[in-house]
Structure formats: structure tokens, C-alpha cells
Amino acid sequence: MHMADALISPAVGVTLWVVSGGLLAGCARKVQQTLRDDLVPLMGVLGAFIFAAQMINFSIPGTGSSGHLGGGLLLTVLLGPYAAFLVIASVLTVQAFFFADGGLLALGCNIFNLGFFPAFVAYPLLYRVLARGQYGTPRAWTAAMVAAIAGLQLGALSVVLETGASGISELPFGAFVLMMLPIHLAIGVVEGLATAAVVAFVARARPEALPTVPAAGAAVSRRPVLIGLAIAAVVMGGVASWFASRQPDGLEWSITRVTGHQDITVSGAPLHRKLAAVQERTAMLPGYGFPASQAIPAAPANTRPAPWPAVSAGTSVAGIVGGLMTLALAGLIGFVLKARSMQRAHGNG
Numbered sequence: 001m002h003m004a005d006a007l008i009s010p011a012v013g014v015t016l017w018v019v020s021g022g023l024l025a026g027c028a029r030k031v032q033q034t035l036r037d038d039l040v041p042l043m044g045v046l047g048a049f050i051f052a053a054q055m056i057n058f059s060i061p062g063t064g065s066s067g068h069l070g071g072g073l074l075l076t077v078l079l080g081p082y083a084a085f086l087v088i089a090s091v092l093t094v095q096a097f098f099f100a101d102g103g104l105l106a107l108g109c110n111i112f113n114l115g116f117f118p119a120f121v122a123y124p125l126l127y128r129v130l131a132r133g134q135y136g137t138p139r140a141w142t143a144a145m146v147a148a149i150a151g152l153q154l155g156a157l158s159v160v161l162e163t164g165a166s167g168i169s170e171l172p173f174g175a176f177v178l179m180m181l182p183i184h185l186a187i188g189v190v191e192g193l194a195t196a197a198v199v200a201f202v203a204r205a206r207p208e209a210l211p212t213v214p215a216a217g218a219a220v221s222r223r224p225v226l227i228g229l230a231i232a233a234v235v236m237g238g239v240a241s242w243f244a245s246r247q248p249d250g251l252e253w254s255i256t257r258v259t260g261h262q263d264i265t266v267s268g269a270p271l272h273r274k275l276a277a278v279q280e281r282t283a284m285l286p287g288y289g290f291p292a293s294q295a296i297p298a299a300p301a302n303t304r305p306a307p308w309p310a311v312s313a314g315t316s317v318a319g320i321v322g323g324l325m326t327l328a329l330a331g332l333i334g335f336v337l338k339a340r341s342m343q344r345a346h347g348n349g
Contacts, residue, residue, distance in 0.1 A: 001070065001110070001113060001114060001152075001155055001156065001159060001184070001249070001250065001251050002092075002095070002096075002101050002102035002106075002110055002251070003102060003103065003106040003109050003110055003113070003159060003162070003251070004102065004103045004106060004264070005103030005104065005105040005106050005272050005275060005276065006103070006263070006264040006265065006272070007103075007106065007159075007162070007163050007166065007168060007171075007264055008103075008105060008106050008109060008162055008163065008166045008168075009165075009166035009167060009269070010105065010269050010271040010272070011166075012109070012162055012165050012166045013103075013105035013106060013108060013109065013271075014105075014108075015108075016106075016108035016109040016111075016112050016162070017107065017108030018108070019108065019112060020089070020107075020108040020109075020111040020112050020115075020116075021108070023085060023111075023112070023115075023116065024085065024086065024089055024111075026082075027081075027082040027083070027085045027086050028082075028086065028333075028337060030082040031082045031083050031086065031334075031337050032337045032338075032340050032341045032344075033341070034080075034082075035334070035337055035338050035341050036211075037338075038222050039079065039083060039334060040331060040334035040335055040338055041222070041226055041331065041334075042078065042079065042222065042225070042226065043079060043083055043086070043087050043330045043331060043333070043334045044326075044327040044328070044330045044331030044334065045226050045229045045230050045233070045327060046074075046075055046078060046079065046087060046229060046330070047087045047090050047091055047326040047327055047329070047330035047331075048229075048230065048233040048237075048323035048324065048326050048327040048330075049229045049230075049232060049233040049236075049323075050069070050071035050074070050075065050087070050088070050091050050326075051091050051094065051095070051233070051237070051319075051322050051323050051326040052232075052233040052234075052236035052237035052240075052241070052319055052322075052323050053068070053069045053071060053194075053233075053236055054068050054069060054070075054071065054091070054095070055068070055236065055237060055241040055244060055288060055315075055318075055319055055322075056068060056069075056236060056240055056241055056243070056244045057244045057245040057246075057247070057249060058190060058244075058245055059245040059247055060183065060186045060187070060247075060250075063183065063186070063253065064247055064248075064253065065183055065247055065248060065249065065250055065252075065253035066244075066245035066246075066247040066248065066249050066250075066253075067183070067184070067186065067187030067190065067249060067250050068187075068244075068249065069190070069191055069194055070114050070118065070151070070152060070155070070191060071088060071091070071114075072084065072088050072114050072115050072117070072118030072119055072151060073118040073122060073123060073127065073144065073147055073148050073151055073191065073192075073195050074194070074195040074198055074199070075087050075088055075118075075119075076118055076119045076123040076127075077123070077127065077144075077195065077199050077210075078198075078199065078202060078210065078211070079211060080211040081119040081120055081123055081124070082119075083334075084115070084118075084119050085115045085116070085119045085120075086330070086333055086334075087330045088111065088114055088115040088119075089111045089115060090326055090329040090330040090333065091326050091330075092107060092110050092111050092114065092115075093107065093329065094322060094325045094326045094329060095322070096110070096279070097279070097282045097283070098282060098283055098284055098285065098322065098325060099283060099285055099286060099287070099288055099318060099322060100279055100280075100283040100286040100287060101287075101288070103275065103276075103279070104275040104276075104278060104279050105271060105272065105275050109158075109159075109162050112158065113155040113158045113159055113162075114155055117150075117151045117152075117154040117155050117158070118147070118148070118151035118155075121150070121151065121154060122147040122148070122150045122151035122154070123147060123151075126143065126146050126147040126150055127143045127144065127146075127147035128143075129143075130142060130143035130146060130147070131143035131144075135199050135200060135202075135203035135207070135210065136199070136200035136203045136204065140196060140199065140200070141192075141193075141196040141200075144192045144193075144195040144196035144199065145188075145189065145192030145193070145196070146192070147192070147195075148188045148189075148191040148192035148195055149185060149188035149189065149191075149192060150188075151188070151191075152184045152185075152187055152188040152191060153181055153184060153185065153188065155184070156180040156181055156183075156184040156250070157177065157180070157181065159180060159251065160173060160176050160177045160180055163176065164176075168264060170258070170259045170264055170265075171255065171258055171259065171264070172258070175258045176254060176255075176258050179253070179254035179257045179258055180250070180251070180254045183250040183253060183254060184250050187250055201228065202225050205224045205225050205228065206222055206224060206225045208222070233323045234320060234323070236319065237316070237318075237319020237320050237322065237323045238316045238319050238320050239316065241288070241315050241316070241318075241319045242309040242310050242311050242312065242315060242316075243308075243309045244310075246308065246310075248262060285314065285317065285318040285321065285322070288314070288315055288318040288319070288322070289312060289314035289315055289318060290313075290314035290317070
């Protein structure tokens, strides 16, 4: 559900940049006020984990489409909504600037669509109400399923509304929403299962790492959780990404079904061109691979399909480097907020 710049107008893009920026500032203040000592490394490792997980598209049977985890609900359950929003923004920023995944003008939209709804709508109104503080139980699995589906449905609807507000006539509201919502319903089911599974792992390994569990009197090491998530991030980004589906994701599939082609023509606005030029300079591994391996032409009908799994050193490097960059950015945000919190506490003392 990573929107490209061609899908939005400068007015919509800038507006959502401002909205997302305001949310990030508010979340940063909240995290600074309530920051737990163990939250900083967990923010970094979970950022790397979600970056790697989003590289693995899974096929949706019978549709010719694929999907990948959004990760917003998982981050919220493990970190709380404010830190989760900061981490998902870190993931999407690294993806947009260094891997050309999602447009720079659309970055505010992508942060809002993938971060706001799971963190501030699906989690407090559905997950917490249904789960009731339980983890790894049938109730918790049900809560994850319902909340993940709702969060993705709202995010998909938001994409449709943003393209409509941008005046993208090729994507009329009725036809576009009829494609986007059902395909993201299927993706939401997988998102819910993955969220419940990871939360259950953390609850078994170190329940104290969960934000709703009171801290124990003695210091408890979160190392098993951090190591487990870090290993999973390396494996997913470095190896499992070879097995990602080659089918178009839910957004691309929906656009193709409505318009008959996958790409929307860019309006040619100066801001589109300038940001495209910036992204071309910053994207060191565009498309999650070495630059020379990009823009592979479609194979003619009389040739064999591209091999699968797509064993690629470029993909492995992108997965590992991107994970490290996300870990560094999310961790840096946490460290800065922690330092400010300590400075404020000393000043008040």
C-alpha cells in the first residue's frame, strides 16, 4: 500500500506531510514523557524486523495479486501507539529515500495510512477491547485478526480518498474502492495471523517487554526477544526475500483492474519532478536491488518466466542494509527522546 507520487496532487501530498508531521511531533512528546529504558533497543530491532517483513510479498490465491505486512498493529501491541507511529515512519522513510519504495511527495500519505489507523483506531478501539490484556490466547488471536483487518481496510479507503481528492480521474471512487477493499481484506487476514504469532512469541519469551505488563521489581533482560527478532530480520531480509511473490501488490493490482495498466501518468507538476530527482539521487538500492539489476523488461511470451526463488545478492544486501538503516534511525529517535527525557528530569530535580 505504498503510494507513488503519481497518485496524489501536490496539495494533498503537502497536506498529509503536515498532518503526519504533527502526529510525529505529538508522538515524540508522548514517548519522551513515558519512555521505558527497554523501549529504545526494542524500537530499533522492531523497525528492522518490519522493514524485512515488508520485503516479502505473499501471493493471494485466485487473484493474481500479492500483499505484504503493514506492521503497524504489531508495532503498536509491542511498543504502544506513540512509539509505534515513530517506528513505522522510520521504516517508510528509509524505504522511500534509499529504496525508491513509495514516493517522497506521498510519504506523508503512506505514514498516515499505514501508521495512524492501526495505532490510533484499530488498536485502542478493537484490539485492546477484545484482547483484554491477554496474549497468545484464542481471544488475543481473534483481536489481532479483527484489528488488523480494520486497520488495513481504513488505510485502503484512505488511499482511495486521497487519490480522489487529488483529482486522479483514471481512478473513479466507486470502481477503485471496490478493488481496494476486498483485496486488502485478504491481506488483513495474514497481517492478523502474523501479528498474533509474533506477540505470542514475545509473551512467552519475555512478557515484561509488552507495554501493558507491569515492570517486575528486578531488572529483567529483554535480550532473548531482541536476539530472536534480530535473527528473524536478518533471515527475512537476507534470504526469505528471495521467495517474495512477483505478482503485483494489492494497490498495483487494484490500479490495473480499474485502468487496464499498472502505472498512472504523472501530472508533470514541478514538485513531482523535483522530488523524483531527489529520490533518484538518494535511492542507492532502488527496487531493493543493485541499480544495474533494475528496470528488467517484461519477458516475451515465448520465453521462460523469471526464476523463482529469485536468488539475488542485491536483494540480500538491500534487506540487510535496509534493516540496519531502519534500526539506526528508529534507535536514534529513541536515544534522542531518552536523552531529552533525562535532561528534563534532571532540570526539574
